[in-house]
Structures are given as C-alpha cells and as structure tokens.
Amino acid sequence: MSRKLLSGILLAAMASASLAGPAQAESVTLRYSQWLPATYPLQAEIIDPWFEEIARVTEGRVTIVATPKVVGTVAGQYDVLVDGLADVALVVPGYTPGRFPLTEGLELPFLGDDPRVSMPVSYRTYETYLEPTGLFKEIVPLAVFTGNPAHIALRSGEVTALSDLAGKKLRSPQQAASASIELLDAVPVSKPMSEVYELASSGAIDGGIIPPDTLLGFKLAGTMKEYLLVPGGIVNTVNMLAFSREAWDRISPEDQAAIREVSGLPLVTKMGEIYARSLDEAVTAMPGEGMRVQTLPENIVTDLKARLEPIRTGWFEVARKNGLDDPEAMIGFFETEYAAGKAAQ
DSSP states (O other): OOHHHHHHHHHHHHHHHHHHOSOOOOOEEEEEEOOSOTTSHIIIIIIHHHHHHHHHHTTTSEEEEEOSSOSSOSTTHHHHHHTTSOSEEEEOGGGSTTSSGGGGGGGOTTSOSOHHHHHHHHHHHIIIIIGGGTTTTTEEEEEEEEOSOBEEEESSOOOSSGGGGTTOEEEESSHHHHHHHHHTTOEEEEOOGGGHHHHHHTTSOSEEEEOHHHHHHTTOTTTOOEEEEOTTOSBOOEEEEEEEHHHHHTSOHHHHHHHHHTSHHHHHHHHHHHHHHHHHHHHHHGGGGTOEEEEOOHHHHHHHHHHHHHHHHHHHHHHHHTTOSOHHHHHHHHHHHHHHHHHHO
16 A cells, blocks of 8 residues: 555544544443432432432433442441442441541531521532531542431430430430530430431430431331420531542543532532421421420520530530631531521521
8 A cells, every 4th residue: 555545544534533523421330339218318309319310411321320238337438439349329427426527517506407508508618618628538529418407316205304314325426416415414326327226126225316307217206206306406417429539530521520510509409408398297297106296495405505515616626626727617607608598588
C-alpha cells in the first residue's frame, strides 16, 4: 500500500471519529447494602425512588441493586464503603460513637421537631460548615441529613418528674443521646435499631430514644407502651446516603453531574415532606397500637433543658478540638435558618 494511500485512510478515519462524537459512557451496576426493612418509609419512599431517578437521569447507565442482606454490620457501613465491600449504603455516623464528633452538633437536643424545615437546614449546615473540613473524604456523600426528632419510649411507667427516668436502661442511637441519658441518671445502651426489638421484648432495656415512625417501622409498638413527646425533640440522628469512592470513580463525569442534580438539597428537601407525613401518621397511629402518647409538661421540659445544657457546651469544646473553628456559629446558623423556615410556613 502506498504511503499516500495510507495517509488518506488515516485522515478519513480521524475525520469519521470526530464526527461520531464522544464515546458512549460505560454502564455500571452498583450494589446497595440494604439493612432497613423494605417497607420502612426511608427505604420504600425515598431510597428506592432515588435509585430509580438515578437510572432515569443517567439513561440507564447507572443502576443500583440491593444485596440480599446487609453487607457487614449496620454500625460498620462507613467502613463497608471505604473497603469497597458495597458500592452504596445508608450510613449512620452516630452508630460509631466518638468517631465523627463534628456531626454531633446536628444531633443536639431541642434543635427542632419539624422535618420539613430541619432536614433541608441540616443539609445546608453540613454543606456550609462540615463538608469543608473533609469529614467524610474517604467516601462520596450525596445526601447528609437528620431524620425525625427522637423522643422517649418506655416499656412501662408514667413520667411525672425527671427522677422517674433514673436508673432505666434506654437504647441510644448516638453520642448526644447517650449523654442525654446519662444526665437523666439513666443507663445508655448503644445499639442499632435493628437490634432494639429483641432487647426490648426480652426486657434487656426499659425503653429508648426513638423517633415515632422508626418505633412503628421496627414493630416496637407492642413492646413499648409509653411515648413521651419532648417539644423540639430530645435528640436527632445524622444519616448519610453515600457511594464508595471506587464506585463513584467508575461513573462518567457527565453521569456524576446528573446524579448530583437529583441528590443533595433537592433530595433532602423532598425527604422532609415525606418524613413529616410519616411522623404525623405514626403519632396518630400509636394509641391504636396500644401506646399512650403524652407531651411532657412545660415544667418538666424546663427542667430537662437545664439538665441537658452541658451537652451543647460540651460539644462546642469537642468540636473546636477536632478542627471546627467556630462551632457556635454553626449552631447559630442552624437555629436562625430553622426559625426562618418555620416563619415562612
């Protein structure tokens, strides 16, 4: 073949390639480590539809399928992602107490009990104050959010004073709740929700700090008989939907951008509406499930706020030691944004 003919063929091939445009992005199937019950609202109404939306916006190039059972332990989901044992997971940082102290600021008592406002505010607070610290740099968080506020569930016993809680063994979801329980002279038992039914039904615990919809979702209404609503919430729990870094890097930049468009604040704002409905439905359903629901009287709430104040001041000190320059500004930002959101409703 002549050199002239060969050059012509190469030029034609190059022209053809340029006209064809960029190569088709690679399709990937990712494994989601599922530990929530399939019918639990966070799973059925938020996570599953989010996976469907990811498939839609990437035109089917990114699909996410659930594993038959949880990969590793519920408390260890962060490390499951870091080690690449699963590609996507729901992570609860508070299930490993003390490991992520900066997120505990979003779990302080009395930050708010309306998820339509608190959930998007929690994401904006994370994005403004915590994300720049590189807190979760080993993985790729796509939604960081607080859930429904948690209150006090008991197997039995009326509460007419804080002293009625002394000595009780109460399940704690995270560090702030454990500190609250200790300040009430009770005993914290740090366990994931997936283990609470067995602990409660066997009498190993006397109750727990649990959101209403979570209590019903994990079938605890037959075991827990008393539910004490604390205005503002006694505690909240930070949750995170995240990808392993290895899995994220397998996705094309164009599809990564599309996924981010349906994640973050838009996703968390949608969550807030769903959580609010779930919260209202759960509180309404509790009496029919054999539970007595009470709102703590104002005098007990006043005593409770005074008793739990050291949690806030203690977190300010811990946060500064862990690299957050102005933790007071972070909490002030949350409270100001929450108040503005409530006023706008």
